[in-house]
Amino acid sequence: MTEPDVTPKSRVWVEINLDTIERNFHHIQEAVKPLQVLAVLKANAYGLGVEKIAERLNRAGAAGFCVAELKEALPLVKFGKPVQILGAVLDYEIPEAVRNHIILGITDLEVARKISMESVRQGVTTEVQLKVDTGMGRLGILEPDVLHVAKEVVKLPNLDLKGIYTHFPIAYHGADRYSFAQAARFLGIIEKLAQHGIVLEKRHIANSDAINNCPFACVPPFTHVRAGINLHGSFDTEGQRALKLEPVLSLKTYLVAVRTLPAGHTIGYGCTCKLFRDTRVGTIAAGYADGLPLNLSNRGYVLVKGRLCPILGRLSMDYTTISLDSFEEGEVKPGEIVTCIGGEGADRITVEDWAQIKGTHSYDIICSFGTRVERVCVTDH
Ligand SMILES: Cc1ncc(COP(=O)(O)O)c(C=O)c1O
Numbered sequence: 001m002t003e004p005d006v007t008p009k010s011r012v013w014v015e016i017n018l019d020t021i022e023r024n025f026h027h028i029q030e031a032v033k034p035l036q037v038l039a040v041l042k043a044n045a046y047g048l049g050v051e052k053i054a055e056r057l058n059r060a061g062a063a064g065f066c067v068a069e070l071k072e073a074l075p076l077v078k079f080g081k082p083v084q085i086l087g088a089v090l091d092y093e094i095p096e097a098v099r100n101h102i103i104l105g106i107t108d109l110e111v112a113r114k115i116s117m118e119s120v121r122q123g124v125t126t127e128v129q130l131k132v133d134t135g136m137g138r139l140g141i142l143e144p145d146v147l148h149v150a151k152e153v154v155k156l157p158n159l160d161l162k163g164i165y166t167h168f169p170i171a172y173h174g175a176d177r178y179s180f181a182q183a184a185r186f187l188g189i190i191e192k193l194a195q196h197g198i199v200l201e202k203r204h205i206a207n208s209d210a211i212n213n214c215p216f217a218c219v220p221p222f223t224h225v226r227a228g229i230n231l232h233g234s235f236d237t238e239g240q241r242a243l244k245l246e247p248v249l250s251l252k253t254y255l256v257a258v259r260t261l262p263a264g265h266t267i268g269y270g271c272t273c274k275l276f277r278d279t280r281v282g283t284i285a286a287g288y289a290d291g292l293p294l295n296l297s298n299r300g301y302v303l304v305k306g307r308l309c310p311i312l313g314r315l316s317m318d319y320t321t322i323s324l325d326s327f328e329e330g331e332v333k334p335g336e337i338v339t340c341i342g343g344e345g346a347d348r349i350t351v352e353d354w355a356q357i358k359g360t361h362s363y364d365i366i367c368s369f370g371t372r373v374e375r376v377c378v379t380d381h
Pocket residue numbers: 040086167206207208209226227228229230
């Protein structure tokens with residue numbers, strides 16, 4: 001039985017089970033040991049609320065936290081674990097990042113010089129890691145330049161060059177030529193640096209897709225994996241799911257109206273649904289502003305009293321209409337809690353179900369819950 005720690009004060013809320021997150025973390029840790037797990041908590045822990053999730057993962061034994069930018073890094077410093085900005089560092093972020101001992105990625109020599117200068121100015125040493133582009137095509141030092149950049153970085157004052165990392169764009173394809181070649185090139189770079197006396201203690205490449213599909217990326221000489229979506233029990237819609245992880249979230253709302261509409265009545269904007277018989281129709285207090293994909297219109301389901309109820313018509317911003325025809329008169333009333341994602345057994349509605357209907361991936365679904373959706377942490381007890 002899962003009970004919210006606090007009573008939701010919103011029409012729509014997402015319940016995040018911290019015990020499940022912790023179990024998922026331990027599964028990942030077990031699967032990749034002796035490598036350590038860095039928890040990727042960017043974008044407010046993928047929109048689920050970073051504070052409590054970080055607190056739990058810190059206790060569970062995460063080796064550190066990875067984020068996208070300074071604003072996300074600062075609240076994590078208090079846990080006393082390494083906090084790393086994975087992507088580009090902007091000029092205005094450098095002084096505060098250095099002051100707070102955030103680990104910074106070196107994407108080119110110029111940024112390394114700026115971080116060094118600021119570290120000298122503050123009289124501190126900053127840990128940096130080389131961010132190498134082995135095939136993502138987004139950010140980082142290209143293979144032919146890595147040795148030169150590394151040799152320059154080690155000469156710069158007040159920098160401690162401790163690590164190197166790169167990122168897979170299609171790890172869900174598994175050990176295909178692309179990811180395998182990327183890992184091989186990356187290992188070649190590490191080896192070449194070592195031959196020139198630059199031995200880097202932290203070496204990482206694997207994200208969730210790689211943890212499930214690329215065993216070669218989760219063994220020494222790599223030292224860490226960077227896990228994000230797997231912590232939430234979600235996977236890319238493509239690729240295999242080697243780990244047995246549990247979904248951590250349920251999205252819930254209230255039924256606000258139950259009415260019987262006559263045959264011939266249409267439902268919602270665009271009149272995309274016309275009733276062919278008198279139908280018991282429910283209206284729930286969640287719409288696309290809360291993160292329900294518009295593609296659920298006339299296609300998706302929600303759970304009322306554990307029973308799947310089809311969505312009728314087009315979703316609107318604040319409301320969605322459903323068929324309650326499978327219930328007897330008076331069996332469900334306004335105020336009933338409705339599960340949009342969650343539930344048990346075969347009728348469970350998952351993040352991946354929505355991703356499939358929307359033609360997207362689970363990251364997009366989780367990151368799209370609206371700002372008025374309350375994030376409520378729950379536990380198993
Ligand atoms: C560089 C980097 N590493 C790791 C991750 C974590 O990815 P995932 O959520 O697939 O585990 C991300 C997220 O996009 C990333 O940008």
